[in-house]
Amino acid sequence: MKETENLTPMMKQYWEAKRNLPPDVLLLFRLGDFFELFLEDAKEGAKILNLVLTQRQGVPMCGVPVENIEGYIGKLVKAGKRVAICDQMEQPKPGQLVKRQIVRIVSPGSNGYGSFLHPKEHQFCMGLFPWRNKLGISFIDITTGLFLAGQLDTDKEFFEMVVRYKPVEIIVPEGVDFPFIRRDAQGKEALEGPVQDCFIHRYFSWAFSYEEAQSFLVNHFKVSSLEGYGLGEMPAAVCSAGALLRYFGEELHQSLSHIVKILQIVPQHILWIDAIAQKTLEINHTQSKSGKSLFEAIDRTVTPGGGRLLRRWLSEPSNQLGVIEERQQAISFWLNNPNKRKELREILEKIGDLERLLSKVSQGYVNPRELSSIKESLRQLPVVKGLLSSLDEGLICRLCEDIALENELVEELEKALEENPPFSTKEGGIIKKGYCPALDELKEMSEQGKKWLIDFEQKEREKTGIKTLKIKYNQVFGYLIEVSHSQSKWVPQHYERRQTLANVERFITPELKEIELKILGSKNRAIELEQNLFEVLKEKIASRIPSIQKTMEAINKLDVLTSLADLAQERNYCKPTMVDEPVIEIEEGRHPIVEQCMASGDFVPNSTYLGPDQRILLITGPNMAGKSTYIRQVALLSLLAHTGSFIPAKKAKIGLLDRIFTRIGSNDDLAMGQSTFLVEMNETANILHNATSRSLVILDEVGRGTSTFDGLSLAWAIVEELYKTNRSLSLFATHYHELAKLADIYPEIKNYSMAVVESGGNVVFLRKVVKGSTDKSYGIQVAKLAGIPDRVIEKAKKILSMMESGQKKKSPSKKIKDSLDGPSLFPYLFDQEQ
Ligand SMILES: Nc1ncnc2c1ncn2[C@@H]1O[C@H](COP(=O)(O)OP(=O)(O)OP(=O)(O)O)[C@@H](O)[C@H]1O
Ligand SMILES: [Mg+2]
CATH class of the missing domain: 1.10.1420.10 (MutS, DNA mismatch repair protein; Chain A, domain 3)
Structure with missing residues (x-):
């Protein structure tokens, strides 16, 4: 390289390190007590870290102190950067270039040391590889050593996995297009859909080839084949896992010795919670700032590892x-x-x-x-x-x-380690007395030296007659004899002056230097020996x-x-009886999260029955009556039962489900260019395509995002489809009272409603689910409760009564009626003119 010819040896070393890094990686280069960024890295880093950009010989640079390095790395990584740490590998010696080496590269998925690492959450990096009609997936949490792999059939399952494991980084092969990865105007790649704060990194496509991936895994685990991990027949999983592990080991320079096995993800053994359902049911994370997730509501674990496992049970119910x-x-x-x-x-x-x-x-x-x-x-x-x-x-x-x-390891550690050792290995104080005779000897020598110093000080005072003479220590000159200016005329000839300060002068003597050599020599050797012993202890634990x-x-x-x-x-949870038939029978169930936000006893329990003779429940009732709470409760209790947990109910029988789907509330995705109604229909389409007779489907006011007639017609047709084709267990909360007529046509569809009583023009919510439908919304009363001004309420009441009395229903033409097959909505909506 021509440009590097005139560089200082240190900058040459910098370029040596930089040259071997992928281009997007920022290099933090250790210079004494600072890590420095140079050139373009410095410009970018200064912006992200809010640092002042300086220049040295025309080279832009900025630096951060060594002791706070993890915090700065965390910020850079959060901003989507990968950061290489080039550390000093030896103590600096005057006049010599220090040996430096890249010790690790930190990326979002490998940043295990920042303060933002949540104790009760895994930090996953995901590997992805398409193989024929399969998608190989793998996950590594480098901070705990958990390694998972499996393969999926569809892109939809991919999203479910992403929401389930919430990876912070995804590794994909170079040159392969994925329908769910898009590139923005700056060329940065990101994930479409439900998880956007996840970094995508491309890695060598050859590393994903079956031969390379398989042999990397086999070598790492020191096995002859991957059969033992259940991956013998899963080539896509192997490709993704092998490349992901290699990425950590070779690209990020991470030690892999704590990754000792690979667990198989078996999609068929999991109750699948649709990606949307995972978000709207707020299983592991809440979408609102004040609310609680299901995990937060039920977590009573006392160890971080227990917390992480509970999260996995919740996202992978069996x-x-x-x-x-x-x-x-x-x-x-x-x-x-x-x-x-x-x-x-x-x-x-x-x-x-x-x-x-x-x-x-x-x-x-x-x-x-x-x-x-x-x-x-x-x-x-x-x-x-x-x-x-x-x-x-x-x-x-x-x-x-x-x-x-x-026991052996604990005994060794007990013998070796001081009770309260320091955080740093710099100053010693780690190893107990009696563990290593050589160390004790060195320590004794340095203790002895201190006594020599006291004796020496006393002796010199007597010899010179200077009572204020003191022995001092200083990093640059070592031990010195300190005498005030006024007394310095009494110092003997053989004292050599080393330092003159405002009030004192400092000297050395050959005898003092000899003592110093012994003290410092033994002290430094003791620290070095402690460091070596500490390394050996680490190795013993590692094994x-x-x-x-x-x-x-x-x-x-x-x-x-x-x-x-x-x-x-x-x-007061009960043990649900699990059965292998499509049924959900809950006696006096409670919503596990809402219940905890209320005073004890305030939550009104409600029962549920869904089974072959009652497959779809239509829930009507006024606003604020508790419809959404009720239908979510059924989904949450079913899910919780599949984790093995007890559930908030008096008694329950829950059939094994294959999937839980929800269509709840507005998942507005305006940034992605989709309207509220389009999102609603997308999600519903997904349900109609995938729900089976073993699925639980929760629909909350589907159709309300458009005009009344359009919405009602869609809702009607969707319920019919669920009933006839999907045959799923379903709960549908709605304000369309007209849907209640479906129960007259189809025996396994039943109407329920939320009970209220009216008193003096006001409405009182009983929060009780009762048989039969209701045709009143009490929207205006609820609006009044919410504080809408009286004159607006009065006006609304007038408009309502005008509309009710003036509503003139028209019949559709005979042609339309004839084109509808089977019983339909229209006879119930319009006067039936036969
Ligand atoms: N079983 C219950 N016991 C006590 N309080 C309840 C119960 N169910 C719901 N609530 C309370 O009622 C509030 C409204 O419930 P929810 O949102 O489910 O009503 P909704 O019928 O879906 O209303 P809308 O039609 O406006 O969507 C909840 O926030 C909760 O505080
Ligand atoms: Mg609701």
Whole structure:
């Protein structure tokens, strides 16, 4: 490179590092106590980090202090950048170029150390690869070592997966087009649809080839084939997973030693919650600022790993009777043994986030304080195991077996680590006395040195007669004899002057330098030795990662099961009976989130029956009566039952479902160029195409986004289609009273309504679901309750009565009537002139 010929050696080193990076990666280059950005990187970084751009020899640059680096990396990554960290690999020596090396590249999916990492949330990076008619998907949470892979049939399932796992970054092969990835005017790629804050990165297409991907995985896991992980017949999954793991290892320079297995995602074993339903039911995240998600409402876990697992159970409810019932039995057991449960949870609380700490051990960023917290967590394992071993319950016994004690490691850590070690390894103070004789000797020498200094000071005072003579230490000159100006005339000849300050002068003597050499020499060697011992301890922990991870899987499950038992007791939940037939029978069910926002007893329970003889419920009732709450409640309770959790009801029987769909509220997507009504119809079309007789469909006021007649006609036809073709269990909340007539035609469609009583022109909501439809909306009364001015209310009442009395219904032409097959809406809407 010609331009680099005149560069300083340091800038040459910079270019050396920069040249090997993908072009979009910003390079943070360590210069002493700062990480610096140069040139174009500096201009971009200064803007994002709000830093002052400076120049050195015409080169634009800006820097951030080493100690705050994680915060700055976090901001750059949040802005969609990837950041390479080029660190100093040795102590600087005067006159020599320091060795520097790229130690890691941080991208949204690999930023495991920022403060914005949520303890109870996974941080996934997703891999994607299309293979014939399949879509291979994989997920890695590098901060915990969780690695998942599977393959999907359609793009729709892709969106469900994206909403489910909420990846922060997606890795796709170069040169392959995806219908759901679009490019903006600046050439930046983004995802269409429900998750937009997700970064897309292209990676070498060869890395996605089956041979490359398969051999990378096989080599990493040191196995002869991937059969054992259930991926033998899943080429698309293998391509995506192999490339994703390679991306972390080779492109981002991450250590992969804590990724010890790959779990298969089996779409057929999951109750699918349609992407829209996941968002509108607010399962793992809420859309409103003040509201609570289902996760927040039911989470009682006491460890971060337990919290993350509960989220996974919520986003991957099972449709396997065996899995659900096993969890139910364990929860029942904990409910019946409240004292043991309390005892266990108190122990679990002391177990920190071992999975994330282990990931830090693997990446090499763990500090002495964190090592000590690993030790504290591991110390709890024998206590947990001791408690569990006396219990006799299937799943709990198996989990107990999965817990390995790590006694040797704990013993070693106890012997080696100080009780409260510092965060940094710079100053020593990590290793206990008695662990390493050589270290103790060095420490003794440096202690001894301090005594020599005191003696030396005393001796010099006596010799010179200067009572205020002091020994001082300074980074540049080391140990010095300090004497005030007024006294300096008394200093002996052999004192060498080193520093003159405003009030004092400082000297050295050969004897002092000799002591210094001994003290500093032994101190530095002691620190170095401590650092080496610390590295060895880290390696010892690293070698136990697979075993500790397995233990943590059991601990996480125990946390979730006991927390669900706590919840069931605290909020009076019941165990639903799960059956393999299309039925939902709930006695006195409550909405798990709304109930918690109210004073105890204020929420009115409601029952539900859906089954072969009652497949569709049409729910009418005034505004504000509780229709939406009721139909969501049925969806949430069905979902919760599929996770194995108990549910807020007196009694329930829930049939295994294949999918839950919802069409609720306005999911306006104006930014994507879609109108409210178009979104509503898109979502409904999706339901009509995919819902089966084993699906639960929740429709809230479908059709209201257009004119009354259009909306009503659509609603009518949609219900008929659901009834005849999809045959799904459905709940439809509506203001179209005319739909009630459907129940007269089709025996398995039933009318229900929300009870209200009128008193003195006002309406009182009973929140009770009762049989039969209602034909009153009380919209004007609700408007009055909401504070619409009286004169507007009065005017509205007049207009309403005029419209009611003046409504002249017309009949459609005979031609239209004849073209309709079967019973239809029109005879009920218009006077029947035969
Ligand atoms: N079972 C219940 N017990 C107590 N309060 C309830 C119950 N159901 C609903 N509510 C309260 O009533 C409010 C209105 O409920 P919801 O939004 O479900 O009414 P709606 O019938 O769908 O109204 P709209 O027709 O305007 O959409 C809720 O915010 C909740 O506070
Ligand atoms: Mg509503």
